Amino acid sequence: MDIPNTYGLSEEDLDEVNDKLRQQNNFLEYSYISNDQTGQVFSLKECVISSNHNPDRYHAEIQNRINTLEREAKEEGLTPVFLTMTLPSEFHEMKHHNGELVANPRYNCTTPKEAVKILTKQWAKLRQDRSLKELDKLQRMYYRVNEPHKDGTPHTHILLFIPKNRIDRVESAFKRLFNRSGNKFEKNIRSAASYIMKYINKTLPLSKKEKLTETEHYLNAWFIKHRINRFCSSRSTAPIYLYRLVSHRYSLYALTQIRKGNTLQVFARMDNDKIMEIWDGDELLFARSENITLHTINEIQSNLQRYRTYKGKAA
Incomplete structure (x- = not known):
């Protein structure tokens, strides 16, 4: 020991943590989000704000909060x-x-x-x-x-x-x-x-x-x-989870002022609290898209294996 x-x-603790970070990084780098309507594809790592996997964006967010x-x-x-x-x-x-x-x-x-x-x-x-x-x-x-x-x-x-x-x-x-x-x-x-x-x-x-x-x-x-x-x-x-959903529309300070005015309405699912819509009065600020699909590395590898098997049978 x-x-x-x-x-x-x-x-040993350090090695264990580094191994965990490597596994997380591999999952984020080789998992993709696709918009089934527009065809746009993004690496999951591009979308994540994390102190370990996207530290620059995370630090900027903390500075903004302070x-x-x-x-x-x-x-x-x-x-x-x-x-x-x-x-x-x-x-x-x-x-x-x-x-x-x-x-x-x-x-x-x-x-x-x-x-x-x-x-x-x-x-x-x-x-x-x-x-x-x-x-x-x-x-x-x-x-x-x-x-x-x-x-x-x-x-x-x-x-x-x-x-x-x-x-x-x-x-x-x-x-x-x-x-x-x-x-x-x-x-x-x-x-x-x-x-x-x-x-x-x-x-x-x-x-x-x-x-x-x-x-x-x-x-x-x-x-x-x-x-x-x-x-x-x-x-x-304003809570960071809320800010991340509408940061394309408002700064954290502006969202804080709106929240103080009690005009912000947040609608979430009752079964899992997932936010579906955010309104400021009559204005829709955020609506969760149902056209987004997550493709994980396991799914990609599985599809690739099925494709290889199919090609082998066809030959």
């Missing part, structure tokens, strides 16, 4: 603060000793996936405090980034926009609810978007370069191995 390496992963959130916050007259939330020593499998990582005898065997859930509950605890709960949802906007320590234990960074006159009260609640060791509440943030993008860029190494360092490979694998979401945000902006 491999011993843990960077971010609590072994070389810019929209910051713009909304400014219009609401909100001020940014920055929170860092960590977990106590017993949640760390390894600890620092003389500049090296060694086994932590106090480790309580909490997995990174479970640890992220605990951090989420901690963040929810702060949101349920009266200092934040009393605010309208448009007066408490946030964007959250999950990230691992070197030993693989997660921590989280949160860019929070709130009214300026509420900052001291929220800070007091933060310090009352959480141990000050490792947990930070930062004020006087000059450029909110740049501040959070520093952490976003770190967790998306594939969007910045083609060749990763060994440490960056392990970092990317950590999210995949443990199935941990890199980011989440408040519901102040």
